[in-house]
Amino acid sequence: MTTASALARLLKPVAGLPPAISIADVADRLLTPEHKAFLSLPIVDAAGRPLGLVSRTTLQDIFMQRFGRDLRGRHPVSEVMNPAPLTVSLDTSLEEAAKQITGQLQYPITEDFILVDGEGLYRGLGTVLDLLKAMEARIAQRNQVLRKALVDLKESQTQLVQSEKMASLGQMVAGVAHELNTPLGYVKNNVQLLRELSAPLFVLAEAQAALADCLSDPACDEARLALALDTAASARDNAAPELLVEDLTQLFSDTLYGLEQIGELVVGLKDFARLDRAMSEEVDLNECVRSALVIARNSIKDKAEAVLQLGELPRIPCAPSQINQVLLNLFTNAAQAIDGFGQIVVKTWADEAAVFLSVQDSGRGMPPPVLARIFDPFFTTKPVGQGTGLGLSISFKIIQDHGGLIRVASEPGRGTRFLIRLPRPQPAALATALQRSA
Ligand SMILES: Nc1ncnc2c1ncn2[C@@H]1O[C@H](COP(=O)(O)OP(=O)(O)OP(=O)(O)O)[C@@H](O)[C@H]1O
Ligand SMILES: [Mg+2]
Incomplete structure (x- = not known):
């Protein structure tokens, strides 16, 4: 189905009335069952060109006046028609038609709109309500497509x-x-x-x-x-x-x-490489640091001395394999940023609300334009084939999924420091959870 035919499907084949027809005749026509659904009727010249629309409300205004029908009923309808009605060409797309019509609509809505062909000849009437319904259906359809795209994307x-x-x-x-x-x-x-x-x-x-x-x-x-x-x-x-x-x-x-x-x-x-992705385990972050360091040792050892300042930590619920992935990326990034031989200081500590971890290197650091983009997917300053540029964007997402924060401070020539904060389960939340499970 093409978009143009979507508009054609809204077309109601109402016959165009001649401009000489009387006001009373048009009013009578509007009362017939076949025209009941319309707010207005089209006036068309002998060549088939639309001249205007006569609305039900205009006619009502006339007939509600004292002797209105007697005084004006015999006058040609062209006297009271709107000579500049909403007109849309049939080959317009549904979206474009909706834009044109809603852009010019007057409230309250008292008129339908005229549909014309490529030559500007009258083809039929359309109603605003039908147009809105068609748009709604289309939006619902789009939403479904978008929803599917979202699932695919996820x-x-x-x-x-x-x-x-x-x-x-x-x-x-x-x-x-x-x-x-x-x-x-x-x-x-x-x-x-x-x-x-x-x-x-x-x-x-x-x-x-x-x-x-x-x-x-x-x-x-x-x-x-x-x-x-x-x-x-x-x-x-x-x-x-x-x-x-x-x-x-x-x-x-x-x-x-x-x-x-x-x-x-x-x-x-x-x-x-633990495959469990569950968030339920009670994990000591220091163990993650040690295990990621064992794995990263080979990439670090020629570049830096790893200095551990690990404080005592409460166990927190997290997915250790994901946290390990974050740490591994921070350690390798740090090592890769060091020219010659430097230091990577890994510190952990905790307060009432959270567990903290910082990874500080004595590497090159980053200028502000790089710093601003490091969490963007596929952003990398490494040569083609060496970095995917996904490490930090994935790390960001993992920490976010854990309800935590990841922050960075960097100075060119002095080094970089990443700080991670992971929330501790709060006693209140714990109590509610316990109450619920009781
Ligand atoms: N410790 C750091 N010191 C200096 N620059 C860093 C540091 N960590 C990250 N960067 C910069 O951030 C960019 C993005 O890092 P990210 O980990 O997302 O991707 P990558 O390391 O380039 O690629 P991959 O992680 O796939 O190997 C890096 O290319 C680098 O420019
Ligand atoms: Mg990386």
């Missing part, structure tokens, strides 16, 4: 958040893999060394077992005993167990340390 936003998370995870997995490599490398070396060092011990144990067998065997002659003694003595010299004790102890403790480091990274990765 869905793609969720996907965007998820893919940003996957991208940052991917980046971090590479970092963590690198991080795992160091302890893994020396654990492997140590184990190889332990194997080499322990081989003569097995030889010694075997020689000593053979000697013990010989000693407890009455059939073992002197020559065999001498050989067993010899073999055991040289195996002992070769193994030198008294010298090995220190080396082995050291190797075992180094290996254990390496395994602990690997374990710590694995736990960090697991904590970081």
